[in-house]
Amino acid sequence: MSLIDGLKTSNETALRRAFELFQEPLYRYIFDKTRSPELAKEVVQLTFIKLWKYRHSLKAEISLSSVLFRIARTIMIDELRKQKALRKAELHQSGPVQWELVTESVSYNDTLRKLELLIRQMPPVxxxxxxxxxxxxxxxxxxxxxxxxSTKTVENHIHLALKFIKPFFPVLIFMSGTLLFNIVLL
Structure with missing residues (x-):
């Protein structure tokens, strides 16, 4: 019996097997997109809850992998939208106290725009x-x-890119995945 057939007949062992097979790939997929371990865990859990809820509508001709990744992607997008709406609501509710956050955000976005202009001046590779x-x-x-x-070529490109950017941002620190910057006027 296939996993889809097992799920359609409400076989909890099939659900456990599907979870064992797809939990880690789904987590990695969501984590790669969001860089949030908490959100990745939440999306994986919600994905299997939704799979179980709609198990009777599964179709044998569509792979379980495709179904799970589509569900996970949809849930991830919904969760990100909810988080964005919450942040927006918090900003509106907090009023003048949050002015510093607004100015930091504007400064951050302005710096990102400047960085993007610099990146566009580099060779395509x-x-x-x-x-x-x-x-x-x-x-x-x-x-x-x-x-x-080669890896050495990648290292060289990064070195040259940082060397090119540094004169425009005297102190610019890049951490993996997150652009952290502190502009110091000398």
Whole structure:
């Protein structure tokens, strides 16, 4: 009996087996998109709850993997929208006390725009390497594999990109996945 058949007949063992098979890939997929372990765990749980709730409508011709990843993606988008709405509501409710956060956000967005203009001035391969490394959190070896270049070439592109950007931002710190910056006027 296939997992889909087991799920359609309300077989809890089939649900447990599906969870064992797909929990980790779903978690990695959501974590790669959001960089939030809490959100990834929540989405995985909600995905299997929704799968169980709608198990009777599963179709044998559609793979369980496809169904689960589609459910997870939809839930992730919904959760991100909820978080955005909550942040927006909190900002409106807090009024003048939050002015500092607003100005920080404006400054952050302005800096990101300036950084994007600088990135666009780099050669195309360097732009791609820089974005993959610093904004998408790929390792040097993953980037080398994706672009069919050596790891040393990736390192060189990152070094040159940072060297190019540094004069425009005297103190600019890039952490994996998150752009942290502190502009110091000298």
């Amino acid at each position: 360097r732009q791609r390497v820089f974005r993959l490394s610093r904004l998408n959190c790929y390792s040097y070896s993953e980037i080398a594999s994706m672009l069919s270049i």
